[in-house]
Amino acid sequence: MFNITLRDFISVFIPIFVAVDVVGTIPLFIALVDGQAKKQRRKIVIDSVTTASLIAVLFLFIGKGLLGVIGITIPDFQIAGGALIFIISVRLLLPGAKKSLNFDKNDKFLGIFPLGTPLITGPAVLTTALMMIDIYGVKLTLLSIILNMLIVWYVLARAEDILHVMGQTGVRAVSKIMYILLAAIGVMMIRRGIMGVFL
Template sequence: MFNIKDTLSVTLILFSVIDILGSIPIIINLRKKAGHIQSGKATIAAGLLMILFLLFGKSILSLFGIGVEDFAIAGALIIFALGAEMILGIEIFKPDPDATNSASIVPLAFPLIAGAGTLTTILSLKAEYSQANILLGIVINLIIVFVVLKSTNWLERKLGKTGVDVLRRIFGIILLSIAIKLFKSNLFG
């Protein structure tokens, strides 16, 4: 059953897990490597992943014999690699010259927007909220994601090179911390 308070709760929970505002330095960094990020394509891909996980998440994972914890650990490793890139200035995710649009899907749509944290959160929310409220919360977050993705050029101009570099390193450390927390909580349970 649809409930505004529940939808607002789901929206805020997903907003904090997706952390699109905190991902701005990562998005700017990906755009520099890939040349261009397709905001619409990334948003739609992330949205499809989230909705598929809402509807079929546990079934999909169990089909492959994968638990939610295993999925979260895999996502943690990718997030760790992104954080290491940002802090150390190394290149782990090398742009594929034959697939200039691939950065819009990996690592942007997955695991950055619709990563292990987001997808496992969606599975957890099903225990407490109705599917309609979760779906609306996902859609609201996708609108926010799209607006932020479209605004990264403007934000980069406002922050300047030094501002972006400082933010990239700070959020790199935060990403490493999130990855370690995800890894520990899902490994040791």
């Protein structure tokens, strides 16, 4: 049985949702699929969500084992991972961070790279997921990843409608808030890691 409390679920779901930042991906997604046929857009959405999900779930089950093989403890990873998440979030807060990436719009693997990874499932998502496993366990983390990927699928499938409602300014504002929250999550992970080393 899961024995999941609402508080635990929210504690896992929100950090992963923030790390994914699907709202911030909308403008870049629209720019990349601009001019594509409807059928091709659907394929790109499916490819991106499938790729992102597979990478996240695979890392969920082998990530901790890999760390053990090379002698990295959970507190070590919490400190390094927290620092990485903090740095990534600060960089993404800078103007034009995602726009500075150059991609070929005609690439048939566009859904796999850059959308599936690193834009949907990147270092921030992988690090956050691994931290959530250590705190809340695999089942709850896996459930949160699956639900987040379903949200990603829906948002990208309706990206133009969402952008029309929110506008570029609204999307940017929400995205900036997500990055600030992500930076705070990074600090929390560093704090937990330091406590794990010394306590």
